[in-house]
Amino acid sequence: MARENRWLAALALLGGLLFLSPALYSIAVSFQTAQSYYQGGFDPTLDNFIRAIGQYDFARYLLNSVIVSGLVTLIGLSLATMAAYAFARFDFPGGNLMFAATVATLMIPSHITLIPNYLSLARVGLLDSYAGLVLPAISNGFAAFFLRQYIKGIPRALDEAAYMDGARPIQVLWRVIVPIARPAILSMGLFIFIGEWNNYIWPLVAVGREDLYTLQIGLARLYKLNPGEGAVDWPLVMAASTITILPVLAGFLLIERHLVRGITMGALK
Amino acid sequence: MSTLTDPSAVPSGGRHSLFRAGLRRRATPYLMVLPLMGFIAAFTYIPIAASLNLSFREWDFLSPDKPFVGLDNYRLLLSSHEFWNALKVTTVFALISVPLRLLLALGIASYLVRETLPSRFLRGALFLPSVTSTVAIAVVFSWIFSTDYGLMNAGLQLLGAPKVMWLQDPQLALFVLILVNTWKQLGYDIIIYIAGLQAIPQELYDAAAIDGGRRRHVFRRVTLPLVMPTTYFLLVISVIDAFQVFTIVDVMTHGGPAGATDMLVNMLFRVGFTLFDIGTGSALAVLLFVLLIALALIKSRFLGRNIHYGS
Structure with missing residues (x-):
């Protein structure tokens, strides 16, 4: 029995590594000199990362990605938590309709909003700004839907007790609901952050100024910049791709369980 | 207070x-x-x-007025080769990648459903690409499938086979994109299926075992019908995904070679933001929107019966 387990473990390890081998190999290449990459051998260097940051401003793109994803997460999560609490705990005229409109955003393909959002942000002069990147991304009902389901599962008696003590609804939300729902809120925060971090089409549409590029735009431009396939500086491109992947990868390894719970609960409820 | x-x-x-x-x-x-x-x-x-x-107007984003042109934009689209090509390519992409994703995911999930260390590790490894940047994945796979420096061709050469122009061959490029999309999304499908499988009461399996059901039989009669809601959820999600695929196409092939991988959203982006033909771009967005809603409705009618009773 123990031997069988060890075999299974080895097989799983091998299968997992094989599956991830494209990504792992690309990370390895990002630490290689161009010369050793094209001629064989392994000559470790940080030169590709230094060039990605020095020549191509990937530090700036990284900062932009952190700012944009951070703001979307912070604002989106706050608004979603408040709305979720109201949907879960209050019976008010129009509430069901608004909840349905919130849930429906999950099924509405986002491409239909691309052109109008571009036009309206252009009209108010918000293209090429952080606000232009952040604001449309808040219009997402997933977190509110998910948190509403979660809050419904919290016993109402806890709210009542707080009301007895003279708390107002916003205080009940902040002192009773938020502490209990913290794991779910955290999961949703990660979910929003990762989704926004990897967002490509909207920044591509909304931003033309290079100092506002996010990592995704910077990486795609760097790759497309190279004329013809033979001329691509692969180790440099792989270093840029590693910079793009690594923060989420590190976060993922820390909090995999929260993330998986968030995703599966959203799907099954 | x-x-x-x-x-x-x-x-x-x-x-x-x-x-x-x-x-x-x-x-x-x-x-x-x-x-x-x-x-x-x-x-x-x-x-x-x-x-x-x-979508009922003609506008180039710059001119001061937007004259009403009725259904002209739709007529233009429906009579263009470009639109029908993009619709065909996107449909082929969906018809191959959706069943591929769901079959692979259910198959793998039924092996990884137990909470053991190896199965948890594999789940994590398979899930990782689905939270990774699509642009980075597209760039890495462009490199892997590149003609002169790619891993795929290096492997072929080791076997003595000639180089293949993966992304420049109109016959192959779409399949490479399907492969990359499947690689990225598979882990998500697996996680959802595992949650669905774990929700099936163990008593049903016990009862089937007492009845002497064989493994394949149990899978068909117990597992398959009971994960139907999960399958339905994934079907909806993955069809919507497939019809909205953009990033991997934009990075890896840009719709080429010769339109062989030109999908609807890539065309929308081109018409709207490169040609600045706002009217036609909006008409395309509306058509795609209507198409996706129609697909969702057809599926719920078609699958509605099977969800509760099984096949």
Whole structure:
């Protein structure tokens, strides 16, 4: 029995590594000199990362990605938590309709909003700004839907007790609901952050100024910049791709369980 | 916390403040919902109406007026080779990648459903690409499938086979994209299937075992019907995904070679943001929107019966 387990473990390890081998190999290449990459051998260097940051401003793109994803997460999560609490705990005229409109955003393909959002942000002069990147991304009902389901599962008696003590609804939300729902809120925060971090089409549409590029735009431009396939500086491109992947990868390894719970609960409820 | 501001306590200031307390209590949920609803209205629902409106107009983004042209934009689209090609390519992409994703995911999930260390590790490894940047994945796979420096061709050469131009061959490029998309999304499907499988009561399997059901039989008669809701959810999600695929195409092939991988959203981006033909772009967005809603409705009718009773 123990031997069988060890075999299974080895097989799983091998299968997992094989599956991830494209990504792992690309990370390895990002630490290689161009010369050793094209001629064989392994000559470790940080030169590709230094060039990605020095020549191509990937530090700036990284900062932009952190700012944009951070703001979307912070604002989106706050608004979603408040709305979720109201949907879960209050019976008010129009509430069901608004909840349905919130849930429906999950099924509405986002491409239909691309052109109008571009036009309206252009009209108010918000293209090429952080606000232009952040604001449309808040219009997402997933977190509110998910948190509403979660809050419904919290016993109402806890709210009542707080009301007895003279708390107002916003205080009940902040002192009773938020502490209990913290794991779910955290999961949703990660979910929003990762989704926004990897967002490509909207920044591509909304931003033309290079100092506002996010990592995704910077990486795609760097790759497309190279004329013809033979001329691509692969180790440099792989270093840029590693910079793009690594923060989420590190976060993922820390909090995999929260993330998986968030995703599966959203799907099954 | 003073009792004066407490809506649930009896206010001490007579009728007037009683009225105000009641008003505040009734206003509370609206105040909490309003900020999010404002964003959703401004950036989702109003834009849908705006798309519909713009789709009946002709506009190049710069000229001061937007003349109403009726169905001209739709007529133009429906008579263009470009649109039918993009629709065909996107449909082929969906028809191959959706069943591929779901079959692989269910197969793998049924092996990884147990909570053992190896199975947890494999789940993590398979899940990783689905939270990774699509652009980075597309760039890495462009390199792996590149003709001169790619891993795929290096492997072929080791076997003595000639080099293949993966992304330049109209016959192959689409399949490479399907492969990359499957690699990225598979882990997500697996996680959802595992959750669905774990929700099936163990008693049903015990009963099937007592009846002497064989493994394949049990899978068909117990597992398959009971994960039907999960399958339905994944089907909806993955079809919507497939019809909205953009990033890997934009990075890896840019719709080429010769339109062989030109999908609907890539065409939308080109018409709207490269040619700045706002009217035709909006008409395309509306057509795609209607198509996806129709697909969702057809599926719910078609699958509605099977969800509860199984096959």
